[in-house]
Amino acid sequence: MKTLTTTQALAEFCERAREFPYVTLDTEFLRERTYYSKLCLVQLAYPSDDADAAVLLDPLVDGLSLEPLYELFRNENVVKVFHAARQDLEIFYFDAGVFPKPLFDTQVAAMVCGFGEQVGYETLVRKIVHKPLDKSSRFTDWSRRPLSDAQKTYALADVTHLRDIYEYLAAELKGSDRAHWVEEELEILTNPETYDSHPNESWRRVKTRSNSPRFLAIVRELAAFRESYAQSRNIPRNRVFKDDALVELATIKPKTHADLGQLRLLLREARKGPIADGIVEAVEKGLACPQEDLPVADQGRGKVQVNPALAELLRVLLKAKTESSGVAAKLIASSSDLDAIAAGMRDVPALVGWRREVFGADALRLCEGRVALAAKGQTVKVIEL
Template sequence: MEIISKTKDLENFCKVASEKDFVTIDTEFIREKTYYADLCLIQMAFIAGNNETDAILIDPLSSQISLSPLFDLMRNNKVLKVFHAARQDLEIFFSLSGFIPKPFFDTQVAAMVCGFGDQISYEKLVKEFSGVTLDKSNRFSNWASRPLSEEQCAYALGDVTFLREVYLGLKNLLQSNGREAWVREEIERLADTANYFTEPDQAWKKIKMRGGSKIFLALIKDLAEFREREAQDRNLIRRRIFRDDALLEIAAKKPSNFGDINKLRFLPKDSQKNWIGKKILEIVANVDPSTAPIIESKSPSKDDKSSQTLIELLKVLLTHSSEISGVAQKIIATSSDLREIAVEDIPNSRTLSGWRKEIFGSNALRLKNGEIGLSVKGKDVTIVNTNKIEI
């Protein structure tokens, strides 16, 4: 197996790859103490012609390599980039280059549409389409160590060589069941760069809270923005600044001096005394209640017992729809989608448009409006209209 560690060799391989219909790609990385993933290895393969090297490992840690030829290939609209569970790989490419590889295909998404269940593993798909049982014992290797062992290299290469057969198998299934457009819709969602970068002033939206005073909410927003910005600039995992529980405690107790800071339960002692503690005091002293974000509270009148009952019925209908269509529940509707359908007078959920509406959304609205019901016998669920005629 070939490990590319020089720019010229990468350029030569990518030149050949640029003539192919598709390439398969995977990455190995470490993300334990950093905000951004530390890329340690890139694997790539394609279906080769005569005397062509069809699979390689790329060493991004080499001092003699630039990834520019690879980025050029990732921008090449004539070559499909095939990933399995693409989100983390896409995030890595976005953080390194500022763009999302296009066009791309995610075999995990395609498998969910083709009846393989929620988030099926790569190993199971390889077994399904290649009949090979993969050895995943090197999954948790230290990919930053050099030299890589033969076992590590073989494991890494297997993540792209068998992916070729998986892709071709799923492609055939999608062509036969007419669901190619369904996958394209999900790919478009994955391609949204907003998935891979958090704007610091929007970081507060990731904090779980139930509301509070304007000062409390303004502090949540300011503290979350500070933490996000520092984590990005210093490439530190968020909890190295402070955890969510510390953020909530600070906003609630509003420390005004280092004595107050030292009394905080969830802020680490070293953070209390360094630049973090100083910045916290500055944020608290300058908080502006008028900047408090508006938190949409759940209306008690809407979340009544009848709505909860409808949500449970929608879950049954979702399970039934998933079984009948062969599409994973997770990709059809989320718990938030179900709640919105049950609670809102005019729900605006993705479940109520496109192919989701066809296999679930229309019946969900009909169930809500009393036009249909669910009949359960053992493990079998049947949709019936209100005059008991099966449909």
């Protein structure tokens, strides 16, 4: 198996790949010790029996540029095929601000084609290619060199079988007229907002028991400092301080470095130096936040007045639509989506795009009393009123 280790070799492979309608790709990366993923390996293949049609690319080699690969990403005559592409795309977006176009994600396509929610690559290989997949190298440290033949074989299998999977799913989508469903999902994957992390919004991920606006203002400032600090030093946010320590900080409101020494959950490294400075400053900013700028907790959908009978009818309708479409229920509408619809809310994902086509339109008609549900044997049918 061939490993590309120079920019020239990568450029030559990408030049050959431009002659084909698609190329399959995958990455191996590490993220345990960094904020941003560290790209360790790229696997590529185009549809050919040539010995060099499937290759590995070693991005850790000094002096190697990924620009030929990004030029291929920009070539709209070649479909770029991934499986579960989100983390792969995040790497390339942060490295070069580029998204592969056109893009095809076999996980998204498979769920639309009736393979269930977030179906794994191994399952698709077994069901479509009818071959077993060796996963013995799943927990490899991909940053270590040299890679063994077993590791290379494992990595390459992630793009060789993907060729057969792509061709099968593309044909299924064409026959079922569901290609636009996939395109809607892929628009999310190629939207920069999917990957951009805004420090001032990171507080919304922190679970707290208090919804006091002043308390949340301190949480907001602490979370923003932590996110910015982690990004600037490329370390995991939990290496700065963990969520439970953040909540403790917002509760205790330390004003000096000495106050930090009294806390139970704060890491020792965070009690001094720039982290300690940032904590004290964030608490001060939260306490001084003007009344009109205090954050308000997202009350979510738990507080809405749900019509329980209507919610149960919507669940029956969803089950019927799931069976008729072959698409997993959780993909079409979540339980909170159903409760929100039953409470009269209309800004719900299940009522937009292809989900509206499959379920949302009839869900609205059910809410409006324009249709009813009837059981016929094991099947639930929608009856016009």
